[in-house]
Amino acid sequence: MDSSTPCLSNLRRHTISIILAYLQQQTPSASKQTTTANTPIQPHNRDALSLLITTKRFAYAILPLFRVPRHVCQHYQHKLEDGSCIIIVEKYRFVVLPIQDPVTLLDRLNTKRLRQRILWVAKNTANSKPDTEDVQNSSTCACYHYGRSTDELAFEEWSMMQIHHDAKQNNEIKWKTWPAHLELLRFLDDQYGNMIESSSNLKQRTNQSKRTVQLPSCLLPNMSKANATNTSSGNAFRPGIVLLASYPRSGNTLLRTLLERTTSIVTGSDTRPDRTLSKSLAMQYDLVGEGLVGKATDAGMNKQKKQSSSARLQIRFQTAYDPSLSIVKTHFPERKGWKPVNSSRVLLLIRNPYDSIDSYWNLCCTNTHTTSLDESVYKKYANKFESLARHEIQIWVDFHYYWLDLCEKEGVPLLVVRYEDLVLDPESEMQRVIAFLMEDGDDKSLFDSFWKWRIRHALGKSDNPESQSTTGNTSNLGSYQPRSSSGGILSIGKTLRKDRYSESTLTHMHDVAATVEANRNKNTSKLASIPSINKTKKNQSYETILQKFGYDIYNQNFPENFKHPPPVPTFAGKQSKTPGRVTINKSPEIRSIDDEFGRKMTHWRRGETDNDANPFPTVARRR
Numbered sequence: 001m002d003s004s005t006p007c008l009s010n011l012r013r014h015t016i017s018i019i020l021a022y023l024q025q026q027t028p029s030a031s032k033q034t035t036t037a038n039t040p041i042q043p044h045n046r047d048a049l050s051l052l053i054t055t056k057r058f059a060y061a062i063l064p065l066f067r068v069p070r071h072v073c074q075h076y077q078h079k080l081e082d083g084s085c086i087i088i089v090e091k092y093r094f095v096v097l098p099i100q101d102p103v104t105l106l107d108r109l110n111t112k113r114l115r116q117r118i119l120w121v122a123k124n125t126a127n128s129k130p131d132t133e134d135v136q137n138s139s140t141c142a143c144y145h146y147g148r149s150t151d152e153l154a155f156e157e158w159s160m161m162q163i164h165h166d167a168k169q170n171n172e173i174k175w176k177t178w179p180a181h182l183e184l185l186r187f188l189d190d191q192y193g194n195m196i197e198s199s200s201n202l203k204q205r206t207n208q209s210k211r212t213v214q215l216p217s218c219l220l221p222n223m224s225k226a227n228a229t230n231t232s233s234g235n236a237f238r239p240g241i242v243l244l245a246s247y248p249r250s251g252n253t254l255l256r257t258l259l260e261r262t263t264s265i266v267t268g269s270d271t272r273p274d275r276t277l278s279k280s281l282a283m284q285y286d287l288v289g290e291g292l293v294g295k296a297t298d299a300g301m302n303k304q305k306k307q308s309s310s311a312r313l314q315i316r317f318q319t320a321y322d323p324s325l326s327i328v329k330t331h332f333p334e335r336k337g338w339k340p341v342n343s344s345r346v347l348l349l350i351r352n353p354y355d356s357i358d359s360y361w362n363l364c365c366t367n368t369h370t371t372s373l374d375e376s377v378y379k380k381y382a383n384k385f386e387s388l389a390r391h392e393i394q395i396w397v398d399f400h401y402y403w404l405d406l407c408e409k410e411g412v413p414l415l416v417v418r419y420e421d422l423v424l425d426p427e428s429e430m431q432r433v434i435a436f437l438m439e440d441g442d443d444k445s446l447f448d449s450f451w452k453w454r455i456r457h458a459l460g461k462s463d464n465p466e467s468q469s470t471t472g473n474t475s476n477l478g479s480y481q482p483r484s485s486s487g488g489i490l491s492i493g494k495t496l497r498k499d500r501y502s503e504s505t506l507t508h509m510h511d512v513a514a515t516v517e518a519n520r521n522k523n524t525s526k527l528a529s530i531p532s533i534n535k536t537k538k539n540q541s542y543e544t545i546l547q548k549f550g551y552d553i554y555n556q557n558f559p560e561n562f563k564h565p566p567p568v569p570t571f572a573g574k575q576s577k578t579p580g581r582v583t584i585n586k587s588p589e590i591r592s593i594d595d596e597f598g599r600k601m602t603h604w605r606r607g608e609t610d611n612d613a614n615p616f617p618t619v620a621r622r623r
Helices: 005-009 013-023 046-052 056-061 102-124 133-143 150-166 199-208 225-231 252-263 276-283 309-318 353-366 375-380 382-410 419-424 426-437 444-458 503-520 524-529 600-608
Strands: 075-079 085-089 242-246 327-330 341-343 345-350 414-418 582-584
Touching: 102 133, 102 150, 102 276, 150 444, 242 252, 242 341, 252 327, 252 345, 252 419, 252 426, 252 444, 327 341, 345 382, 345 419, 345 426, 353 382, 353 503, 353 600, 375 382, 382 414, 382 503, 382 582, 414 419, 414 426, 419 426, 426 444
Parallel strands: 242 327, 242 345, 345 414
Antiparallel strands: 075 085, 341 582
């Protein structure tokens, strides 16, 4: 057992779960025993338990994953040698974990991209055929260095990318830049992040190393201390976790993909990773950080005042499996995530309620991110859709006011990003986002040069800023093709152009926004000036949340007003000497427990589709 422990410690959790499930299988002699409902056969998990308790790392990081809740644990009778019986309570049940480890998913994604590089190079090679063996071999040599793992290649490429950009004018370094969708991704805590040293130290390390292949850091040229600091993967952004908060279907997948293409760092999500939609994003659409909220030290879960020593040990050893992140997506407080997260900065992504609520309806009815319902479904369930829209506008308003109020109260920096601006002018919006993520006091020239180039590269634009306009179609930039691939101004307010909502429902939406604003101002007399009662009255003494973001149909002519987008409002929190902090997934949701338009929509869909055996009619995807 001792000799095998070092090998086992290098395995991922999913692989270990397969071994444990195999060890728990019954022996042939035990399988022949008869059993009754009152005396089930005792599981053969002794070998698996013996394997896990050999090291603290297994005992504290792996064993808790298989703990059986009290309300479902079983009791077994065990006969002793003297004939007496004892009752054994099942505490652990070893099964194969339903999801792969994020590190494994990232390795697979990077390997797939290396293969795509080979095909891309072969396709663009003049007078060559991709299927020939000679072309394949030459393409492989041009795509990556032999003898390295994908995480080593990812670190090497990112480090050399910035050095190459800084020295590009002098032509000192030649380094190939791949299209953004073929670049390798990495986690924030890259194990090679601290390998940038002086040339003499690198040579000494290489001589002492037993590796036959040089470490990636040995390929880096001599650099000054300042350049070495800027090249480190973790020093470009502020420490800690930044929350990407959004109401469902507001474009967070698009923004996450653009961030990953710009920074080459995986983004996380507080959604439970074994859910169907989460697995779809991780397995099909390359968002391998689903379910990751960062290490316990990053998320702030280790700063509880009263914490047992076993809990501290568990957090310590779990960090061996949970990589660090800088950005975590959340829908809280619309719904709770599976782990609490602390953050000192918030990105609030907002989208007009008409499109986001309609997209939420499609998500609930199809259980997918990309499938669109047929018009017959809208007609058949018109009352259900209208009820959902009238209910969800209240959730939409409460969600955004929750974050505006919380960040102001706690003194947490907040950046509001409108989905419409991200679609119409992605380059300018990404510059705002990256500037918000960067460290205070960073060299502005570094941002103006390197990060502006990275943003244009992520958007698929050339190095020449004047070669293309700043606006464009973003429908091909996300991890998946959106339901509406028209792009530009036509993708904004598309549900209004399709007359998805009745006039009474649109009036109700504005009524809700006005009522909430009046209640916040503690002046009910202002209800007389709500847009539904006097739609032509534009000189209101206050602004509803729809008007603050330019989404008012009657007073601001949405969506036509986004041909010349209104300014984005700024929200400044209170000034404090100590940085503020917010915690999510601990307080209650803004939805009630019996909300029929929350998670209960899953039960409604299954009831209407014979448990998804006869799904709702959908529209064929345009290619």
